[in-house]
Amino acid sequence: MNTKVLIVVAAVLALGLLWLMTQGQMARGPKPGPGPDMMMGMGQEEAVAGAQGGLNRLAFVDPATGERFTVEVGPATHGVGVLPDGSKAYATSFGAEEIAVVDLTQRRVAKTIPIGAKSHHVEISPDGRWAYVTAANDTVAVIDTRTDALAASIPVKPAPMYTVFSPDGRFAYVTSMKAGVVSVIDVAAQRVVSEIPVGQGPDHAALTPDGRLLYVTNRNEGTVSVVDTGQGSAIATIPVGKGPHGVAVVERGGQLLVFVGNRGETTISVIDVATQQVIETWDLGVSPEHLTPSPDRKTLYIGSIPAKKLFVYDVERGEIVNAIDVEGEIHQIVVVPPRRQARGEPEQGMGMGMPMPMATEEVEYELVEVDGGSYRNIDAPTLWRMLQQKDFLLINVHIPYAGELPETDLFIPYNAIEENLDQLPQDKDAKIVVYCRSGPMSAQAAETLVKLGYTNVWNLKQGMREWKEAGFPLLSKPKE
Numbered sequence: 001m002n003t004k005v006l007i008v009v010a011a012v013l014a015l016g017l018l019w020l021m022t023q024g025q026m027a028r029g030p031k032p033g034p035g036p037d038m039m040m041g042m043g044q045e046e047a048v049a050g051a052q053g054g055l056n057r058l059a060f061v062d063p064a065t066g067e068r069f070t071v072e073v074g075p076a077t078h079g080v081g082v083l084p085d086g087s088k089a090y091a092t093s094f095g096a097e098e099i100a101v102v103d104l105t106q107r108r109v110a111k112t113i114p115i116g117a118k119s120h121h122v123e124i125s126p127d128g129r130w131a132y133v134t135a136a137n138d139t140v141a142v143i144d145t146r147t148d149a150l151a152a153s154i155p156v157k158p159a160p161m162y163t164v165f166s167p168d169g170r171f172a173y174v175t176s177m178k179a180g181v182v183s184v185i186d187v188a189a190q191r192v193v194s195e196i197p198v199g200q201g202p203d204h205a206a207l208t209p210d211g212r213l214l215y216v217t218n219r220n221e222g223t224v225s226v227v228d229t230g231q232g233s234a235i236a237t238i239p240v241g242k243g244p245h246g247v248a249v250v251e252r253g254g255q256l257l258v259f260v261g262n263r264g265e266t267t268i269s270v271i272d273v274a275t276q277q278v279i280e281t282w283d284l285g286v287s288p289e290h291l292t293p294s295p296d297r298k299t300l301y302i303g304s305i306p307a308k309k310l311f312v313y314d315v316e317r318g319e320i321v322n323a324i325d326v327e328g329e330i331h332q333i334v335v336v337p338p339r340r341q342a343r344g345e346p347e348q349g350m351g352m353g354m355p356m357p358m359a360t361e362e363v364e365y366e367l368v369e370v371d372g373g374s375y376r377n378i379d380a381p382t383l384w385r386m387l388q389q390k391d392f393l394l395i396n397v398h399i400p401y402a403g404e405l406p407e408t409d410l411f412i413p414y415n416a417i418e419e420n421l422d423q424l425p426q427d428k429d430a431k432i433v434v435y436c437r438s439g440p441m442s443a444q445a446a447e448t449l450v451k452l453g454y455t456n457v458w459n460l461k462q463g464m465r466e467w468k469e470a471g472f473p474l475l476s477k478p479k480e
Helices: 012-028 036-041 339-343 380-387 418-423 440-451 463-469
Strands: 002-010 047-052 057-061 068-072 077-082 088-093 098-103 108-114 119-124 130-135 139-144 149-155 160-165 171-176 181-186 191-197 202-207 213-218 223-228 233-239 244-252 255-262 267-272 277-283 291-293 299-304 309-314 319-325 333-336 360-370 373-378 393-396 431-435 456-460
Touching (some): 047 088, 057 077, 068 108, 077 130, 088 119, 088 130, 108 149, 139 160, 149 191, 160 202, 191 233, 223 244, 233 277, 244 291, 291 333, 299 333, 373 380, 373 440, 380 431, 380 463, 431 440, 431 463, 456 463
Parallel strands (some): 202 244, 393 431, 431 456
Antiparallel strands (some): 047 057, 047 333, 088 098, 098 108, 119 130, 130 139, 139 149, 171 181, 181 191, 213 223, 223 233, 244 255, 255 267, 267 277, 291 299, 309 319
């Protein structure tokens, strides 16, 4: 018999104490700029982080008000990436052979990770598991964000510049300026599987939302290469302005557009994805550096070194709506998601007129009673939230192999659980989550685990099928 249970985990004292501590700190010292959570409470959907090389820091900016705070990181900071849950940022450095890990809750560098070379840009995989860093030793340094350690160094062609992940997280595309190619990395295998010739001096790159078209700026020839990722080849070359650098895919009135910042002049070229033609060129007035779209692709954030400003461009209106003085050059730009939205956390007020934090967090599951005890059925969104602060063993029990979820720990056939006890935790209270393709195999595996005495068993009720339909990343190749 299945019983729907709703667990409400009270957190009044812990969150209340955090709120009071924050208030006390603000009363004793200068009023800080807004953190990501603070900005969300001020009505913004996102904050923006920018790498400021000349000042050796990261700047976190509210694009509506211009309020900000900064964190000092490595020398000649150039790249920045932020986890999907908004908890940590990673900063690259032209001046040191290490990556800085920034705790966004504490607003400080929590750790540095040696990678053996100076670094350029950083990109975070869609599931938040990996940080890919383009390094001066012609590799991509792969950082495991769970351990904040160097997991691999993937050799690529000379002068790797920029990385873009496919929406499903299966592949990473890395431009190599000196070689004139884009290297395609199989993320599960952590190796280059193909190389795609483009133009001279490929620099930045951006994908369409479906992952089908990759736009690559060729800085040394003033063009943009259009790569069909399915075919694995360039299908068009589009002339733009001088020294194209940053590139972003945005949307205006349902129409996909590609904005290209021409670093060798002060213009931005606009390409229509439907026709692969430049339909507009407008003058920013200063040289554009990096271009980053908002998640809904309706706002474009533009950095400029000579202007020392972050420009906020309304794509629908076709105009700059804010120009924020950031007191220094600004290189790679990323959007900072609010932690409470990514993790399903309650709002946390941190001063500036913010309300007292909500006191509870809800987790919904279906309790399934079986011989020996019970296990919990959950849906895909619930498991996604659990993965953002993973504290369990995740087991794929489907046979034959039909794909896998990110961060899967073990592969044990549903009908061979008892034969693989040596792989399972000795602690019978350990938290275990099982899944298969559509549910029946994992349900049987969960029942077996309960019969073996495990008391904290969870099951993804509709398996990888629901996971994929919900839009979450699904890997399709077995781990080596």
